[in-house]
Amino acid sequence: MPGIFEPLTGGGAAVALDEVEISIIRSLAVQLLELIGPGPAENAPDDPLAELFAEGPSEPPSDPVLQRLFPDAYGGPDAESGPPEQAEERRAYSSEFRRFTENDLRAGKRETALTVIRSLDALSPGGDGGAVLELSREQSEEWLRALNDLRLAIGSRLEVADEEDTDLLYRLPDEDPRKPMVMAYLWLGGLQESLVSTLMT
Template sequence: MAGHFEPLPGGGAAIALDEVEISILRSLAVQLVELVGPGEEPVEGDDPLAALFSEGPSEPPSDPALARLFPDAYGGPEREPDEEARRASAEFRRFTENDLRARKRDDAIAVIRSLDALAAGDGAAALELTPDESRQWLGTLNDLRLAIGTRLEVTDEEDGGELYRLPDADPRKPMVLAYLWLGELQQTLVETLMP
């Protein structure tokens, strides 16, 4: 179980993590929560019906990592969207981004809480996740890889090979190692969730 997720009987997944791995994962998840931010959500206690129809931003984020986490619904990165696609994307974003932002934040907070429960012990610890917790972890691992990959300017599979060949002195090396490690974790977690 060390270093990768394994399926649990009845669903869910388990992994053994040491103190360093717990610390790294927790730090990355906290940074993801900070990156995603609070959004423009209604204040708790507001009218629930009004909250249901609250509007979010209509413009894409200017931060490339956030733009990757909250992409336009119409058009694509390889082509310049026309006016109709921009309008449709803005309308879609207005009614979906707040919910998507809240889900990403909730998933990352769930990861942080599960890691905090492990951090109370010493040395390596076994983390056992329910099927729902596994999906939250999978979402957060994916979001972390997207954000880190954007910062590393990973655009396709060919860029992955360059990452392996970076010299140890390259300042991007720690983020590359995190990116690759998160990819391995994500892959083994996906495999545990497949029937």
């Protein structure tokens, strides 16, 4: 069935995508790559050990999308509650954790987005421009992570904080300028849900 992942023998998943769907997913994955930014290797010295032990940023990113993709480890609704010294301590822990983990997290998200782009680029479109995407189990798990990242990014731009916000999106009028982004958000959610179901069978 078009737009719905189905299981493959051996544990993978397959989905039929038309030309427009392929273009949308690829474009979103490229935009995600650009948002995450280049990896440490882009400006790292020739010594691979120096890159391995390179420290990342200690402050949260300013972009709301990147804040959603790379949240504080000790954040959450109660992060600023309690005595000031406890809030300060949590901020210090978050800063230290971010410094040693964000580079790796960014590298992982870049690789996940690249997996999506490469698998789409490897498709052989039919006469109508569509194709059947077949993924191994490992690729399916990468796609699942990528779909989640894309939905987090779009949801952040749409200021989706909870299920109630999602319900409101369904009722937006067609003339609302957010409508195309909303349709992509909901469609990716359906793809993600079908892939989760497929991998659980």
